[in-house]
Amino acid sequence: MPPRILVVYANPAVTASPVPPYGAERIAQAFRMAGCEARVLSPWLELDALGALRSALAAWPPDLVAFSVRNLDDALVVRSADGPGDLDTTFYLPAIRPLVALARNRGLPTLLGGAGYSAAPAGTLAWLGADAGVEGAADDLAWRLGRALAQGLPLAEALPDDPRVLRRKSAPVPAAGGARSVPPYRQAPGPTPRDGAWITLARHRAGRVPVALSAGCDRRCAFCVEGAFVGGAVRPRSTDEVVAEIALLRGAGVRRIWLAASELNVPDARHAVTVLRALADRRIDVEVSGFLQPAPVDDALLDALQALGTDPATLSYEFGHLDDTLLRAGAGPANRRSIDRLVELYQRRGHRVLGGSVLLGAHPLETEASVDRAVAAAHELDSALPEGLGLAWAAGGRVYANAPLGRWVAANLEAARPHLVGRLTSGFVAPLVYCRPGTPRELFRRVEAGLKGCRGPMQALNAETVLRPDALRVERWVNRAILAKEAGAPGPAVAACRAALRREPRHREALKQLGLLQANSLGDARGALGTFRRLRAELAGAEALEIDRVISQLSASSTVLPTRR
Ligand code: B12
Ligand code: SF4
Secondary structure (H helix, E strand, C coil): CCCEEEEEEECCCCCCCCCCCHHHHHHHHHHHHCCCEEEEECHHHCCCHHHHHHHHHHHCCCCEEEEEECCCECCCCCCCCCCCCCCCCCECHHHHHHHHHHHHHCCCCEEEECHHHHHCHHHHHHHHCCCEEECCCCHHHHHHHHHHHHCCCCHHHHCCCCCCEEECCCCCCCCCCCCCCCCCCCCCCCCCCCCHHHHHHHHHCCCCEEEECEECCCCCCCCCCHHHHHCCCCEECCHHHHHHHHHHHHHCCCCEEEEECCCCCCCCCHHHHHHHHHHHHCCCCCEEECCECCCCCCHHHHHHHHHCCCCHHHCEEEEECCCHHHHHHHHCCCCHHHHHHHHHHHHHHCCCCEEEEEEECCCCCCCHHHHHHHHHHHHHHHHHCCCCEEEEEEECEECCCCCHHHHHHHHCHHHHHHHEEECCCHHHCCCEEECCCCCHHHHHHHHHHHCCCCCCCEEECCCCCCCCHHHHHHHHHHHHHHHHHHCCCHHHHHHHHHHHHHHCCCCHHHHHHHHHHHHHHCCCHHHHHHHHHHHHCCCCHHHHHHHHHHHHHHHHCCCCCCCCC
């Protein structure tokens, strides 16, 4: 019998915008191609993640449990000028550890991988106590491992001799990853089989389904871990494969796609343009998005995005910083001149606003003067565009063992210490932040005050991301409701909506789902009317008009509403 591998999507961050287990799905596919049986489990789609793993182990006893650790933490340093502690970072490994322990207590071999794991491999392996880990993009390695497992070798012998592999040993964890070259790897060919539950959630909750465009980044931003674990050379995925995968998803009703790449335009935008044009030529009606950095950006890229309906004014570029001295020292992917050229391009094309993000305070050379220069640059750029600069900004940077900043901190601990906030653990696995000048909240205040008077939308990075554990739980109830509704089980769906609304009475998605269920499945027009009125009170603009239409339709006649998806 082929070996059975359970790939667990170890991502407790099941937020309002669903992020499907793409890496886990690709790894599972590589195992299957190697002759193993593989299943993907998403325990955090259930309310009791540990119970979900327990049931899965009983229903389908595996020979290996592979954990796909997508995020170590949410990488958010502080969300506001005031708060209960120095940091607002949410650390995810404590929620994952009991699941790894459960598998180990059953005597099952355990393996770690994923982007979160790869940000701090040694520390994460020690923290979670698994048998081994694999760093970086690993389709090829999973295939080789799967071949060896299929030949009957135990995990310890089946793991390839490869620099990406780390085995648990008693030796102390190094503080940070050494300079290490990522070996060239091959992405698994063919489309990736997807978990239907995540497709359903993405469709209902305006989420984006990721499709790999490339792996790797040729820039070396000090705060960023990606060049280290996905590789400094960019490996494009073939255009035919990208387009075929998107076409299949479109056939399954998916319209919103995330082109997964460190940045769409590294080392340049040619590959992205080819893919975008191929989608337009084949009239595949999708809306795409992805990360972008400031250079190079040209008409070809913006035209190709526009041809698919993406307004360049809605894009956000990773600036890193806005002060040229810091940018040239590695605080961002491109220098100030490149940012100015981007502004000129936007001016020439008539786009009214330019969006971007900066991470201030996360570089050893940062000073009050460089922060003030960045703020002054923000004002300058803001005044150059009709509706200003849309800046998402953060104060302080998470120290990842594998990022240039992490390696610098490890090598210069005494110099770094006055600027470190958080917990100093081996391998920098628990949230640790480097920030100067001042603490993250002090810097936050300084930047917030400095940006006053700008015309464009200025906001702290990801300020809208769910923070409280009980709010994450509400999102899980809402997801349960959608999945139950789609599975034709209105009773459990209504119960899940009500559970969400008991905790958060104004939750829009829960109200919408409940209203639809009352109208379409329970025949309860009065109840639906009441629910949609509550929802209407939460909305403005086009969304409010849409609900007005639903309310008048419901009051006029029928108990059945058209659902728009
Ligand atoms: C695209 C992206 C996003 C998009 C996702 C869009 C979507 N709908 O999917 C958006 C913008 C929504 C996003 C959000 C977030 N992201 Co993000 N994101 C990325 C990015 C650029 C690519 C992810 C991707 O899809 N890659 C393609 C897939 C195929 O690769 P993969 O998942 O890594 O899987 C491969 C390997 O990891 C490995 N692998 C995976 N699982 C396993 C398991 C085993 C056993 C093995 C052996 C190998 C293995 O092999 C896979 C195939 O090659 C990565 C950086 C990067 N370049 O990887 C950051 C990254 C993963 N994100 C990160 C973060 C922090 C976040 C957020 C927490 C930010 C925030 N505060 O909101 C959220 C979390 C969202 C969530 N609910 O999980 C960090 C994680 C680091 C950390 N702190 O742990 C990264 C690394 C960015 C960075 N530079 O720091 N993200
Ligand atoms: S921030 Fe963007 S451009 Fe800079 S290293 Fe990371 S992925 Fe590359």
